[in-house]
Amino acid sequence: MWPRPDRGRSAKRRNSLTGQSSSQPLWEAVPRTTARIAEASAPGTEGSPLPSPLYRRYLKRKRRARLLVTASQLALLALLLALWEMVARLGWVDSMLTSSPSKLAGSFRTLAAEGTLWKHTWTTGLETIAGIAVSMIAGMAIAVLFWWWTYSAKVLEPYIVVLNALPKVALGPIFYIWLGDRYSVYGMAVAISLIVTIMMIESGFKELAKTKLKLMESFGATKLQMLRMVMLPASVPTLIAALKVNVGLTLVGVIMGEFLSSKAGLGYLIIYGGQVFQMDLVMVSVCMLALMSVVLYGLVNLLAKLLTRKYPVDR
Amino acid sequence: MEMGTPQIELIDASLSYFTPKQETEAIRDVRLTVRAGEFVGIVGPSGCGKSTLLSLISGMLKPTQGKVLIDGREVLGTSPQVGYMLQHDHLFEWRDVLSNVTVGAEIRRMDRNRARRSAMELLERYGLGGFAAHSPSQLSGGMRQRVALIRTLVAEPDILLLDEPFSALDFQTRLTLADEVHRIIREQGKTAVLVTHDIQEAIAMADRVMVMSRRPSTISKVYEIRLGDEAGEDPTPWRKRESPRFQAYFNDIWRELEAHVAKTG
Numbered sequence: 001m002w003p004r005p006d007r008g009r010s011a012k013r014r015n016s017l018t019g020q021s022s023s024q025p026l027w028e029a030v031p032r033t034t035a036r037i038a039e040a041s042a043p044g045t046e047g048s049p050l051p052s053p054l055y056r057r058y059l060k061r062k063r064r065a066r067l068l069v070t071a072s073q074l075a076l077l078a079l080l081l082a083l084w085e086m087v088a089r090l091g092w093v094d095s096m097l098t099s100s101p102s103k104l105a106g107s108f109r110t111l112a113a114e115g116t117l118w119k120h121t122w123t124t125g126l127e128t129i130a131g132i133a134v135s136m137i138a139g140m141a142i143a144v145l146f147w148w149w150t151y152s153a154k155v156l157e158p159y160i161v162v163l164n165a166l167p168k169v170a171l172g173p174i175f176y177i178w179l180g181d182r183y184s185v186y187g188m189a190v191a192i193s194l195i196v197t198i199m200m201i202e203s204g205f206k207e208l209a210k211t212k213l214k215l216m217e218s219f220g221a222t223k224l225q226m227l228r229m230v231m232l233p234a235s236v237p238t239l240i241a242a243l244k245v246n247v248g249l250t251l252v253g254v255i256m257g258e259f260l261s262s263k264a265g266l267g268y269l270i271i272y273g274g275q276v277f278q279m280d281l282v283m284v285s286v287c288m289l290a291l292m293s294v295v296l297y298g299l300v301n302l303l304a305k306l307l308t309r310k311y312p313v314d315r
Numbered sequence: 316m317e318m319g320t321p322q323i324e325l326i327d328a329s330l331s332y333f334t335p336k337q338e339t340e341a342i343r344d345v346r347l348t349v350r351a352g353e354f355v356g357i358v359g360p361s362g363c364g365k366s367t368l369l370s371l372i373s374g375m376l377k378p379t380q381g382k383v384l385i386d387g388r389e390v391l392g393t394s395p396q397v398g399y400m401l402q403h404d405h406l407f408e409w410r411d412v413l414s415n416v417t418v419g420a421e422i423r424r425m426d427r428n429r430a431r432r433s434a435m436e437l438l439e440r441y442g443l444g445g446f447a448a449h450s451p452s453q454l455s456g457g458m459r460q461r462v463a464l465i466r467t468l469v470a471e472p473d474i475l476l477l478d479e480p481f482s483a484l485d486f487q488t489r490l491t492l493a494d495e496v497h498r499i500i501r502e503q504g505k506t507a508v509l510v511t512h513d514i515q516e517a518i519a520m521a522d523r524v525m526v527m528s529r530r531p532s533t534i535s536k537v538y539e540i541r542l543g544d545e546a547g548e549d550p551t552p553w554r555k556r557e558s559p560r561f562q563a564y565f566n567d568i569w570r571e572l573e574a575h576v577a578k579t580g
């Protein structure tokens with residue numbers, strides 16, 4: 001008496017998508033070319049295994065819209081570069097102040113050949129990644145502690161608020177004295193990103209505690225089980241959001257730290273270029289920095305995609 | 316499974332919710348005994364404290380006054396003996412349906428293979444066999460509710476606390492599922508407390524139906540449901556609905572409830 005007819009049908013239809021069991025004969029019956037299209041265009045999506053012409057048109061339109069956006073983005077970049085080059089060449093502005101793309105390309109080549117640019121970029125990149133890792137791990141550990149032992153969260157709350165409001169740059173000299181010129185950069189990076197990370201992860205935890213943990217409680221789960229089975233997997237979206245914020249903040253911290261004290265890194269290069277009035281050096285370093293943040297964001301997005309595939313949470 | 320020994324016992328149990336702003340007296344001086352193997356239905360106006368009562372029995376809440384006993388021992392916390400199907404399904408989106416229904420078994424460290432086997436069997440039986448590998452977000456509200464029910468059953472509790480287990484289902488599914496659940500509970504000799512807003516469902520499934528009054532609520536009336544045939548055989552809920560005395564019970568309980576609901580004005 002059980003499976004109602006429509007349920008049974010939809011179950012079979014879904015199965016046929018993942019290519020399991022009963023659907024095999026259906027695939028056989030399909031002309032090969034069509035089957036390939038179905039496989040290529042609709043992996044893991046809902047719907048019939050044979051895309052209808054309408055669905056194919058929808059996919060095509062989507063792809064075209066995406067292409068248009070990318071093309072426009074590239075065109076905009078080219079336009080800006082051309083404009084920059086033009087105003088410098090035509091002498092509408094003083095090229096001593098603005099430099100120009102062609103001059104930048106030139107100094108990029110010389111700097112790259114010398115190897116100093118790579119060295120400084122590498123230093124900044126390493127500092128940033130280490131900073132992100134430290135603030136994420138420490139932030140998570142502290143947020144877990146706050147959840148596990150609510151008392152500690154309550155006691156420390158005003159301190160967290162004050163630390164969050166405090167302009168971390170003001171701590172620069174202290175970090176310099178305590179940690180020296182190399183490690184004060186890390187100090188600054190972590191100081192800027194840690195508190196926000198804690199606060200983001202903690203608020204994610206609080207939301208969960210109101211809902212999903214009730215079920216865990218009803219089965220008599222221990223705190224460790226709650227952490228492992230619910231808090232961590234359900235926090236993946238929060239963690240990803242925190243990571244994205246972290247990339248930006250940690251970069252600010254690292255560059256700030258380098259401005260204040262360091263003898264290496266892109267921040268140092270920028271400050272140095274400014275002091276000796278070498279606009280090209282400053283601009284190249286800034287471009288390098290922009291490029292680096294693009295790469296970091298790309299990495300974070302990739303990680304986010306992998307993690308969300310493993311721990312899907314719809315909000 | 317001795318009949319007659321109270322498996323669940325509430326002795327003048329009261330519970331007030333305390334928040335910094337106010338206190339809410341949800342239930343007051345509830346006296347209730349449920350024998351082993353008995354099926355009790357609870358109906359009452361919304362917000363009267365039915366879910367609160369189940370949380371007390373499950374050990375998730377402690378009574379502010381009075382006592383809750385299971386098998387004569389005071390309830391101090393949740394126990395594997397009790398399965399509580401919460402009003403909300405709380406499915407985990409990062410797990411597929413199969414590993415959602417085995418969550419309870421996993422928490423209680425039960426035999427994994429056995430849990431998976433009984434989970435698959437129940438999924439199959441409740442029309443979800445093809446959905447074991449699906450994500451909960453691909454299910455309808457009623458399907459989610461069935462998954463939550465299966466999750467409760469897979470943990471193999473002796474006592475089942477069901478908080479509006481069929482509320483999201485269409486009428487047909489609801490009747491068939493009620494029959495099925497009733498059968499499982501009877502076959503395995505489980506004790507069950509069912510909270511529902513559906514008076515007919517309560518009459519059809521339960522041996523006794525309790526009506527709760529408005530907040531602070533007590534059990535205002537208890538109805539022994541006798542719809543079995545002369546042979547003493549226990550008919551299915553479906554058959555009970557067809558009994559000529561069914562309507563009489565319905566009218567009685569309806570009137571009793573109406574008195575409580577009307578008081579709000």
Ligand SMILES: Nc1ncnc2c1ncn2[C@@H]1O[C@H](COP(=O)(O)OP(=O)(O)OP(=O)(O)O)[C@@H](O)[C@H]1O
Pocket residue numbers: 332333334339341359360361362363364365366367368402530
């Ligand atoms: N966590 C809580 N904190 C404060 N008050 C609560 C809490 N949970 C429930 N209450 C209050 O206790 C009363 C009883 O709630 P309960 O959820 O037990 O009602 P119910 O009978 O299950 O209602 P429904 O039929 O709508 O599910 C309600 O007035 C509600 O406002």
Ligand SMILES: [Mg+2]
Pocket residue numbers: 365366367402478
């Ligand atoms: Mg309720």
